[in-house]
Amino acid sequence: MRNCIIQITKWTCTFVASLCFIGAAGVAKAGDVYLSPIAVAAASDGSTLYIAEFTAGRVAVLDVASNTITHNIPLAAPNQASSLVLSPDGTKLYVTAADPDGQVYVISTATNTVVDTLPAGHTPTAAAVSPDGRTLYICNRFDNTVSIIDVATKAESIIAVTREPMDAAITPNGQYLVVTNFLPNDAAIGQKTSAVVSIIDTASRTVVATIRLPNGSVSARGVCVSPDGQYAYLVHLLGKFNAPPNQIERGWTFTNMLSIIDISSQTLLNSVILDDLDQGAANPWDVACTADGSYLCVTHAGSHELSVIDRAELHNQIQGVSVEQAAKDFSLLVLIRRRINLTGTGPRGLAVIGTTAYAAEYFTGSLGVVDIDHNNAWPKAVSISLGTELALTAARLGERVFNDGSLSLQNWLSCVSCHPEGHSDALNWDQLNDGFGNPKQSKSLLYSHVTPPTTITGCRPNAETSVRAGLKYAYFTTLPESDAVAVDEYLKSLQPVPSFYLVNGQLSAAAQRGKILFEGSAGCIACHPAPLFTDLNQYDVGTGTGREAGAAFDTPTLVEVWRTAPYLYQGQAATMESVLTIYNPHDQHGFTSGLNSEQISDLTEYVLSI
Secondary structure, X not given: OHHHHHHHHHHHHHHHHHHHOEOOOOOOOOOOOOOOEEEEEEOOOOOEEEEEEOXXXXXXXXXXXXXXXXXXXXXXXXXXXXXXXXXXXXXXXXXXXXXXXXXXXXXXXXXXXXXXXXXXOOOEXXXXXXXXXXXXXXXXXXXXXXXXXXXXXXXXXXXXXXXXXXXXXXXXXXXXXXXXXXXXXOXXXXXXXXXXXXXXXXXXXXXXXXXXXXOOEEOOOOEEEOOOOOEEEEEEEEEOOOOOOXXXXXXXXXXXXXXXXXXXXXEEEEEEEXXXXXXXXXXXXXXXXXXXXXXXXXXXXXXXXXXXXXHHHHHXXXXXXXXXXXXXXXXXXXXXXXXXXXXXXXXXXXXXXXXXXXXXXXXXXEEEEEEOOOOOOOOOOEEEXXXXXOOOOHHHHHHHHHHOHHHOHHHOOOHHHHOHHHOOOOOEEOOOEOEOOOXXXXXXXXXXXXXXXXXXXXXXXXXXXXXXXXXXXXXXXXXXXXXXXXXHHHHHHOOOOOOOOXXXXXXXXXXXXXXXXXXXXXXXXXXXXXXOOOOOOEEOOOOOOHHHXXXXXXXXXXXXXXXXXXXXXXXXXXXXXXXXXXOXXXXXXXXXXXXXXXXXXXXXXXXXXX
């Protein structure tokens, strides 16, 4: 019944939500942008909050005492504000702009103006600052690097991490930087694949540990470090990719996880399920620890909740419990965790001042506020409006549906669980649309509406069919046709991100040589012609195995292929180079056997530049 009520009322309530917000006066007129608050930072004295508004490309300044916005600080258009961090002395605010030509804006908190910019890589997503304020650390998502920037001189050094660094937290003594890597970097054909955590020694500027999360871990996002510096806590999904997703109850397809890293031993201490046995907690996004270390708070972007966990009891509960046991045990957080419903939707970034938690509510352009004091057993959340927004379009509604785990049965998952930001989670899934026992890679949905069919074997004729089947068979509920139409519009709105292989937006010299091979002797262009880099046909290219040996597969677009590893229908190729060599021995997938190693490298670079 709850899901039915949500379907009827949820999006309608969005239009009048401003009436419920603190400080709202009457019905607001539509603004010219969506605000999309995504990250929050608190001044050390608790007087001020800074909120990064992603699509608005600005920072809102909130006076905590009055719960009012005092300033809006714009970044240079069209930059998107993705994260922020305050200097230890509170005089500067560093804001990352998540664009291919990424940079960091330096804002004076005295004047609330941009006073400088610092270099960054491709799509910076997170920032951390050393305790002495001298060094800034930036996660460059699509460069797969972390920038280390001397704030005074702007000198930058680069550390390579595993894949798509998404968030970072530094220990109180400044010795270690803990970095979450969003996706696995493995071939998917094996029985084990997972995202990892990188531990960087800040003195030597080297990765001293790469810690693998439990098998099937993907979408590793927020991370924080305990006030005593002993532990790091991060949130992620755990995909049960070895089982067919023919149900979602009891975490059959996904569970939503909190993992704990022991920093001194640089090992995974444990991973616990954030869901209840009969109620999922979809899509955890961020995690924060109270200053006194008493509580951990987690935002759930899919189920629109805040989890508040007794940290001491959490460590008591996991003593003597193996990682394998904990990852299956729904009882570990019973009685030590409170699940608090938020009034806004899509909570993402999180900050805590004393016993008050603040969550950036992405889809309602608001800031959720919750008193988490232990004496307040079941606190009520309120939302502060951050301003008026553009009227709801079909594409924006579709983005909400795509991200909304509360529309699924028991709040277990959303479309982004398998397709983060409309792309792939790098796992194989045994969808039953083409039989049982033949798992395949989850596909990126970029250009899906103009490159039919939308499944690797072509069993779904077009994206419209796939969207409706996906909502029905993944959400395990019935949604109105208007939601499916909106999701269509959202997916059509997706635009490719320029490859990190490009040099100033242009092909490198190696990629230019590779382009000649692609269009000439290698023959790739025959099946992958521009501009979509697919001819929309199906071919047997010799990659099928088992009962699918000799099967014809859909020719995928190569647009944005640089971000969709692993490759081939079962993800058996971890790299594009292996697609062209190991998995093409008989030249069925382009004429590559006669190319030397330098030519293979050039061809690979061109394909990954598309």
